[in-house]
Amino acid sequence: MPVFLNATDADFETAFTALLGAKREDSPDVDDVVAGIIADVRARGDAALIELTAKFDRLELTPQTLRFSQDEIADLVAQVPGPEREALELAAARIRAYHEKQLPEDAYWTDEAGAGLGWRWTPVSAAGLYVPGGLASYPSSVLMNAIPAKVAGVERLAIVVPTPDGVANPLVLLAAQIAGVDEIYRIGGAQAVAALAYGTETVQPVDKITGPGNAFVAAAKRRVFGKVGIDMIAGPSEILVIADGDANPDWVALDLLSQAEHDESAQSILITDSADFAKAVIAAVERNLETLERRAIAGASWRDFGTVIVVDDLDRAAELSNRVAPEHLELCVADPDALAEKITHAGAIFLGGWTPEAIGDYVGGPNHVLPTARSARFSSGLSVMDFLKRTTLAKMxxxxxxxxxxxxxxxxxxxxxxxxxxxxxxxxxxxxxx
Amino acid sequence: MPVFLNATDADFETAFTALLGAKREDSPDVDDVVAGIIADVRARGDAALIELTAKFDRLELTPQTLRFSQDEIADLVAQVPGPEREALELAAARIRAYHEKQLPEDAYWTDEAGAGLGWRWTPVSAAGLYVPGGLASYPSSVLMNAIPAKVAGVERLAIVVPTPDGVANPLVLLAAQIAGVDEIYRIGGAQAVAALAYGTETVQPVDKITGPGNAFVAAAKRRVFGKVGIDMIAGPSEILVIADGDANPDWVALDLLSQAEHDESAQSILITDSADFAKAVIAAVERNLETLERRAIAGASWRDFGTVIVVDDLDRAAELSNRVAPEHLELCVADPDALAEKITHAGAIFLGGWTPEAIGDYVGGPNHVLPTARSARFSSGLSVMDFLKRTTLAKMxxxxxxxxxxxxxxxxxxxxxxxxxxxxxxxxxxxxxx
Incomplete structure (x- = not known):
């Protein structure tokens, strides 16, 4: 059962503060291991990459096979059925159109003292994108990372993706192809991050590394930060749904579960001004959990971190949501635009009952790489800006x-x-x- | 003597690559010490802050004196002479005017599928600014960090500044007052960063921490990154001047020295298409070093890291500069605008001989917090954007x-x-x- 709170209860503030402070993920401390791997790749280059890939991915590579050849990519990509290809192409077109609007403008003006002032934007020259292997090898994430880089004008975009036992995901390769990725390497883990940051005989170094990964990848990104730029270090992900009594409890239940099914550490929160609606959603979640393919994961997330809060009115809901600063915020209310005006901290807002969060994961257009674990208080989702930098200008x-x-x-x-x-x-x- | 290279020499590429890879600063590994300090502040709050301040700054505080009172600020600020006050006010007005132009616009549109899409910018609620104590306690840095935060709309802006032996810099307090800072605490080091990130009984936590500091401060910022946002981790700073034979060698020499006098690890690089000009600048540097107040520091920097490169033409100079990706780039050439078009990586460009870098440090308007140690390849100087975050919008x-x-x-x-x-x-x- 999820936590059920009523915002008018005397001990609500205590319970809510505990919710905000709860640690949902205990990342293993892998920093020493990662430091060793990075040093090894810096010292021995390709040889270290090959040895570590044999060890962790059970795959024997050579300097010639570290990178996918054009023929290999073509063969794998040809396996993707028509509907999946069309869906990826639709998603890519929509993501590209949205991100093209983010391109910032240069500026230059002369002020009253006669000084010329301004700035110019230029792209990062080379970027590397980490794509996890196995279960979490998401083609949608390839699009969400690669397209902003290419829209920004990054000339050289490399992907690293581990292929445990040599198994590659054809959809990941197709997504990379559609997005215009230039190089794809079958390496993963801290060793792949080290190769991107420092280069080896075969892998040229990049200037910026983005993309999600496990604890080893996160620790490696943190370590190479400074030598190269990185995006955020992602934590466990969350959704917060604000719904009124007229929302559809089945839809909201599925939206909560679409977050919960990602990860046992994921968190789904419902805030509503209707206690009856709250109960209907909880019942619908339980019902759907019975048949869901990933019910073990989603059930654990819902049981351990699921939270339902009943409030007096929607203003209070917005206030509580701002304290959570959720990664994903759905406003399933009669006037979502008015409520959105009251939101000060959220990674992405999904307005109205017809906008399930899953639309944003794939085809909406905005990026699905968003600030997790309350970091929407101070950071933004991935964007074209992550692959640009500003040079200021002054002329006396x-x-x-x-x-x-x-x-x-x-x-x-x-x-x-x-x-x-x-x-x-x-x-x-x-x-x-x- | 600085390194003197001719870009047409056979071994130039080797020497230039060595220059790019040279490590100019060996930061002591203080990570374990810092981890202990952060844990102590989290566990004991004010008591830990007071104990650590007594130990490191030889200053006995109480919870009541951790923060400067309004009266104390007024008394100190009254000590600032008129010319310094006017200079700070001019600088603040110009920095504010420049940064106001950076405020990004919200966007919302309906696409051909009928989907409403867009984004909204909102400020970070609370920010903390680290200001070093002692010799590097620069009022100009207070303006450069605090004004963008206030322009962005940050509601609560706190400064931490250590006051060794209880000595405060009146100019720092005045700069804070002019910039609209809300709270000033007389604490420093890793303990101040911990207090800003986690809060104590007296110091409310913030969402974002910016500002320069020593190795302890840098390690603490790296550790609290994720809990709060941080700006860059600054490395040793550098200037690169591209000058033609008609530039003024004395001016260029002083510009190179204005970087060198910051720090023994600072680096000053001249690239010119005139060997005679190169020699004239070297002579002028030596001459000025004889009388410069900070000649020990500037001399060490020039001797250990100063570099002069003679090239065949200015296109080659731009190409080499782009590989350095300098923090500060001066273009002391006949047509600086044309040359600037060829620059792809630089923190700030100063156009023409009438624009010494020192103008940018104080009163130009652009920010002087800039990407160091070649990180202009992937990052930008401090701006209003560092205190804003973007929420994406989607409505089906x-x-x-x-x-x-x-x-x-x-x-x-x-x-x-x-x-x-x-x-x-x-x-x-x-x-x-x-």
Whole structure:
């Protein structure tokens, strides 16, 4: 049974605070192992990659087979049935169209002092995308990571994907092909992250690494951060549904379960202003759990972390949701736009009962790589911006320097940075001579 | 003497690659110490803060004196002379004007399938800014960190600044006041970062921590990353100047020294198409080093990491600069705008000989917190965006769901995520019934 709270109960605040602070995942501390693997790949390059892949993925590679050949990709991709191919192409087109709107504009202006100011955006030159192997090898994640990179203008995009026992997922390769990925390597784990960050004889290094992975991958990304850029370190994922009494309890139950089926650490939260609706959803969840393929995982998640909160009104629901800062927020209410105005922290909002979160996972257009574990308080989902960087521009004229240079000199001296001051003073003196 | 390279020499590529790979700073490994300090602050709160401040800063505090009072701030701020106050106010106004232009726009549109799509930007609720104590306690850095936060709309902005032996820098407090900082605590080191991330009885936790610091602060920021957001982990800083033979060698020498005087690990690089100009700059650096107040630091930086490269033409200079991806790039050439078009990786560009880098440190308007140690390949300077996050929006209509829902169902099934598929199917079935 999920936790059932009533926001008007005297001990609600205590229970809700406990909910916010609950640790849902105990990541094993693999940092020492990962440090060793990274050092090994840096020292021995391909040889280390090959040895570690034999050990962890039971796959014997050579420098020539580390990377999928064009023929291998073509053969695998040809296995994908028509409907799956069409669905991936529809998804890719929609994701591309959404992300193209994110492209920021350059700016340049002249201010009242006569100074030219502005900025320019340029893409990261090379990016690497980690794709998990096995059960969590999701072609949709390939699209969600690769398309923003290509829209940003990344010239070289490499994928690493482990293929345990040599088994590759044809849909992952097709997604990579559709997204315009340039290179695909059959390596995984911390060794693949190390290869992307530092390079080997066969794998050229990249500047940015994104994509989800297990504890080893997460620890490796954290370690190479600084040498290369990384996206977020993803934690267990969550959905929060705010629903009124007129919402469809079966739909909401399935939406909660679509989060729960990901992972035993996933969390599904319902906040509603109708106690009857809350009970109907709980009953519908139980009913669906009886037949769901992943009922063991979804059932554990619902039992351990599922939460149902009854509130007096929807304003209170928005307030509580903002404290959770959920990764996914569904607003299954009569006026979702009005309620959305009250939301200050959420990774993605799904407006109205016709927008199940699963639409956003695949074909909506917005990215499904979103801030987890309450990090929507300070971070955003993956976007084109993750593959761009901004260079600021400043151009003084003699008049502009005359206007603002003395203040710079004063501040430089106050910070005991004499050469800073002199570099301005030398130019001002020249102006006074002219 | 700095390294002197000619890009046409046979062994240039080897020497340049060595330059790119050179490690300029050996950060002590303080991670275990920092882990202990963070655990202590989490366990004991104010008591730990007070004990650690007594130990490291030789300052006895109480829960009541952890935070500067309004009276204390007023007394200290009153000590700042008029010219410094005016210079700080000019700097603040210019930094504010520049950063206000960075505020991104929300977007919402309806696509051809009838789906409503878009995003909304919201500020981080609370941010904390680390300000170093002692020699590197720069009021300009307070402005550069605090103003973007306030422009973004951060409601609560706290500063932590250690005051060794109880000595506070009045200019830092004035900069905080001008920037609109809400709370100032006299704590520093890893313990201050821990207090901002986890909170104590007196210090409310924040959602994002920015600002420079020593190895302990950097290690603490890396450790609390995930619990809160952080800005970059800054490394040793660098300037690269591209100059033609008509540039002023004295000005360029002072610009190179203004970087070198920061830190013995700082790096100053000159690339020029004139060997005579190169020699004139080297001579001017040596001459200025004789009298510079911080000649010990600047001299060590120039001797150990200073680099002068002579190239055949400025295109080659741009190409080499892009491989360095410098934090600061000065273009002291006849047509700086044309050359800037060829720059793909740089934190900030200073266009033309009238724009010394020191202008950007104080009063130009763009931020002086910039990506160091070649990280301009994948990251940007501090901006308003660091204190905002984006929530994506999606709203299906029945017609939109009918158009794109089946593709989502197909992909969900292909990823063995049955509940995802059912959440879409249940709605499609309802539509078919209607």
């Amino acid at each position: 004229t003699p008049a502009a320097l005359r206007a603002i240079g003395p203040a710079a000199e004063t501040l430089a001296i106050s910070e005991s940075l004499q050469a800073h001051g002199l570099s301005v003073r030398a130019r001002l003196d020249q102006l006074n001579e002219d | 209509t029945p017609a939109a769901l009918r158009a794109i829902g089946p593709a989502a169902e197909t992909l969900a099934i292909s990823e063995s995520l049955q509940a995802h598929g059912l959440s879409v199917r249940a709605r499609l079935d309802q539509l078919n019934e209607d």
